[in-house]
Amino acid sequence: MSIFVEVDHIDRVFPLANGGEYIALKNIELKIKQGEFISLIGHSGCGKSTLLNIIAGLDKPTHGGITLEGRQVTQPGPDRMVVFQNYSLLPWLTVRENITLAVDEVYPNKPKGERKGIVEHHIDLVGLRLAAKKRPSELSGGMKQRVAIARALAIRPKLLLLDEPFGALDALTRGGLQEQLMKICEESQLTCVMVTHDVDEALLLSDRIIMLTNGPESHIGQILDVEIPRPRQRLEVVNHPSYYNYRNEIIYFLNQQKKDKMRKAGKLKPIARNGLEKVNLEIGFIPLSDCAPLVIAKEKGFFEKHGLEQVTLNREPSWGAIAKGIVSGHLDAAAMVAGMPITLTLGAGNKPRVPIVSALTLSRNGNSITLNKHLYDLGVRTAADFREAIQETPDKVHTLGMVYPSSMQNLILRYWLANGDIDPDNDVSLAVIPPPQMVSNLKAGNIDGYCVGEPWNSRAVSEELGVVVATDLDIFPSHIEKVLGVREEWANQYPQTHLALVKALLEACEYCDDWRNREEIATLLSQEQYVGVDLKYIRPGFIDPYNRGMRSQPEILHRYNQFYVDKSNCPDRVEALWIMTQLARWGITSFPKNWVTILERIWRTDIFGEAARELELPDVERDRMPINLFDGTVFDPDEPIGYLRKLTIKRKILIEEIDIDSVLTSVP
Numbered sequence: 106m107s108i109f110v111e112v113d114h115i116d117r118v119f120p121l122a123n124g125g126e127y128i129a130l131k132n133i134e135l136k137i138k139q140g141e142f143i144s145l146i147g148h149s150g151c152g153k154s155t156l157l158n159i160i161a162g163l164d165k166p167t168h169g170g171i172t173l174e175g176r177q178v179t180q181p182g183p184d185r186m187v188v189f190q191n192y193s194l195l196p197w198l199t200v201r202e203n204i205t206l207a208v209d210e211v212y213p214n215k216p217k218g219e220r221k222g223i224v225e226h227h228i229d230l231v232g233l234r235l236a237a238k239k240r241p242s243e244l245s246g247g248m249k250q251r252v253a254i255a256r257a258l259a260i261r262p263k264l265l266l267l268d269e270p271f272g273a274l275d276a277l278t279r280g281g282l283q284e285q286l287m288k289i290c291e292e293s294q295l296t297c298v299m300v301t302h303d304v305d306e307a308l309l310l311s312d313r314i315i316m317l318t319n320g321p322e323s324h325i326g327q328i329l330d331v332e333i334p335r336p337r338q339r340l341e342v343v344n345h346p347s348y349y350n351y352r353n354e355i356i357y358f359l360n361q362q363k364k365d366k367m368r369k370a371g372k373l374k375p376i377a378r379n380g381l382e383k384v385n386l387e388i389g390f391i392p393l394s395d396c397a398p399l400v401i402a403k404e405k406g407f408f409e410k411h412g413l414e415q416v417t418l419n420r421e422p423s424w425g426a427i428a429k430g431i432v433s434g435h436l437d438a439a440a441m442v443a444g445m446p447i448t449l450t451l452g453a454g455n456k457p458r459v460p461i462v463s464a465l466t467l468s469r470n471g472n473s474i475t476l477n478k479h480l481y482d483l484g485v486r487t488a489a490d491f492r493e494a495i496q497e498t499p500d501k502v503h504t505l506g507m508v509y510p511s512s513m514q515n516l517i518l519r520y521w522l523a524n525g526d527i528d529p530d531n532d533v534s535l536a537v538i539p540p541p542q543m544v545s546n547l548k549a550g551n552i553d554g555y556c557v558g559e560p561w562n563s564r565a566v567s568e569e570l571g572v573v574v575a576t577d578l579d580i581f582p583s584h585i586e587k588v589l590g591v592r593e594e595w596a597n598q599y600p601q602t603h604l605a606l607v608k609a610l611l612e613a614c615e616y617c618d619d620w621r622n623r624e625e626i627a628t629l630l631s632q633e634q635y636v637g638v639d640l641k642y643i644r645p646g647f648i649d650p651y652n653r654g655m656r657s658q659p660e661i662l663h664r665y666n667q668f669y670v671d672k673s674n675c676p677d678r679v680e681a682l683w684i685m686t687q688l689a690r691w692g693i694t695s696f697p698k699n700w701v702t703i704l705e706r707i708w709r710t711d712i713f714g715e716a717a718r719e720l721e722l723p724d725v726e727r728d729r730m731p732i733n734l735f736d737g738t739v740f741d742p743d744e745p746i747g748y749l750r751k752l753t754i755k756r757k758i759l760i761e762e763i764d765i766d767s768v769l770t771s772v773p
């Protein structure tokens with residue numbers, strides 16, 4: 106498809122009555138291909154209609170320009186037609202006359218019979234034959250909108266522009282018209298730009314969704330490619346494996362914009378109270394069973410007990426969003442995958458180094474490796490079996506899902522594969538997929554298996570899509586899983602708040618490991634705002650025996666999803682060092698020569714100790730002991746580089762001194 110419309114770096118500045126000016130749009134740049142359906146989405150007042158009007162030629166940009174098929178747009182023209190929400194029909198004319206007027210105006214030189222044919226064809230196209238003689242006052246809202254669409258299409262525009270065309274209609278009428286419009290656009294390969302507030306409407310109709318930031322100086326914040334095949338059916342679209350991923354991304358963007366607005370209006374300013382520097386906190390989490398301590402601290406009043414009166418738990422769409430939220434300061438704190446404090450601090454992937462501190466381990470264990478039923482039916486039970494299956498199908502790329510590069514799920518999955526002599530980067534393909542989307546991707550055949558936390562293994566087992574071939578209890582029992590993470594700068598700015606947060610969550614962890622509370626916790630977790638799944642998917646391993654989906658009996662796994670057992674919530678630098686070696690092994694970060702200093706900076710046993718003492722709970726720092734791994738190797742914390750050297754399957758390992766206080770200038 107060739108470039109059809111080009112929005113070339115436009116600004117729109119409105120003069121104000123008081124002599125000032127309002128910069129509505131800033132530097133908008135967009136290329137639209139022929140036949141593409143584009144939606145513009147963003148909060149009220151962000152400039153969607155202004156942009157649409159400029160493309161239509163109804164308004165002029167202050168800087169920059171629009172071209173249509175290479176020609177500059179300076180005024181309205183018959184090659185572009187706008188459909189507004191308020192229909193703009195002439196009340197004294199009938200349906201047929203309204204359409205005829207537009208056709209006669211645009212095609213005065215066509216023979217009368219041909220013009221009449223065009224009008225009648227478009228009356229039929231929108232199903233208004235029986236209402237052709239009626240005037241607008243005799244029509245419903247949906248019928249009036251159909252007239253407006255028929256009138257726009259009848260003049261055969263090259264570009265159809267729609268400004269919230271279905272906004273005023275009831276849900277049923279809106280649904281019918283959306284489908285009609287989609288069919289017409291697909292059949293006639295029409296190029297469309299539509300302004301909408303409706304996320305589902307945008308996903309149904311669009312090839313690309315342009316998300317605009319809030320004004321002033323609104324610009325394109327994000328562009329989402331909707332890769333759902335055409336022709337589309339509403340049900341197929343909603344059931345597409347990526348649908349909720351797309352939907353979450355848009356809603357997340359809009360929520361972030363809303364928060365920015367509140368922040369600018371001073372509504373998210375720190376509120377100091379109760380001897381704490383900040384009692385209003387935004388804490389991020391991912392929908393997983395092990396977000397339980399956050400949910401319990403909120404629902405059972407532990408945050409409030411420690412003076413944190415206004416805690417909002419933000420369900421985030423991905424671990425990437427958690428990292429972004431913490432780095433940007435949108436989130437005060439988050440339940441993080443265990444390696445995230447390290448990768449953010451070291452600046453993995455050439456990102457700026459953002460020192461993170463963790464003063465609390467929130468959970469241990471709770472992950473499994475699930476493979477699809479097909480592999481199970483082929484007899485795959487172990488990594489060695491999997492290697493054979495890979496060797497027998499050299500033309501197939503086996504893809505496995507993992508949740509984030511610095512997650513234990515990635516490191517454990519890689520460890521399991523490498524132990525089976527499978528190179529995780531060369532013999533299979535690993536894809537980053539947010540936990541809630543694992544099952545739908547397995548179902549769609551996009552991946553052959555994954556390593557993830559609960560309830561996403563139990564859901565695949567329950568739906569008979571996959572079997573659990575290994576739990577983390579088989580691979581690395583009692584490993585660190587989720588940790589509380591905050592920016593170091595934040596911890597220094599709000600030390601009493603940080604301490605209160607650690608205390609509240611430590612008490613919540615203790616509550617979560619009292620098995621008498623598990624039924625209540627599981628019920629809370631199943632709620633929409635938390636994990637949002639049926640209780641039957643949360644129960645296995647959390648309350649009930651764990652079902653791997655094999656022919657074996659479900660087993661009782663007491664240490665799966667562990668929050669306080671062994672009183673092991675104190676940050677453990679030995680485990681963190683093992684994570685550092687694995688991150689270096691797979692080329693995710695370099696291995697810092699100054700690991701001792703960095704470990705002490707990130708894993709704050711001192712803050713944990715203070716919290717535990719104030720709560721009169723044991724301040725247990727785990728002994729500095731070697732870790733015995735399931736493959737028989739021993740990780741000696743005094744010899745991390747020696748351990749790295751001994752590993753067989755690995756990437757090129759970089760060992761260097763990392764100054765986390767300096768701005769990152771080189772690839773680590």
Ligand SMILES: Nc1ncnc2c1ncn2[C@@H]1O[C@H](COP(=O)(O)OP(=O)(O)OP(=O)(O)O)[C@@H](O)[C@H]1O
Nearest residue numbers: 119120127129148149150151152153154155156320
């Ligand atoms: N003629 C004007 N003079 C001054 N400001 C204007 C003018 N027209 C629009 N604006 C401002 O420009 C911004 C963008 O307006 P626009 O109508 O394009 O937003 P929108 O995203 O379409 O909003 P909505 O979704 O509520 O329809 C708003 O803040 C609006 O107040």
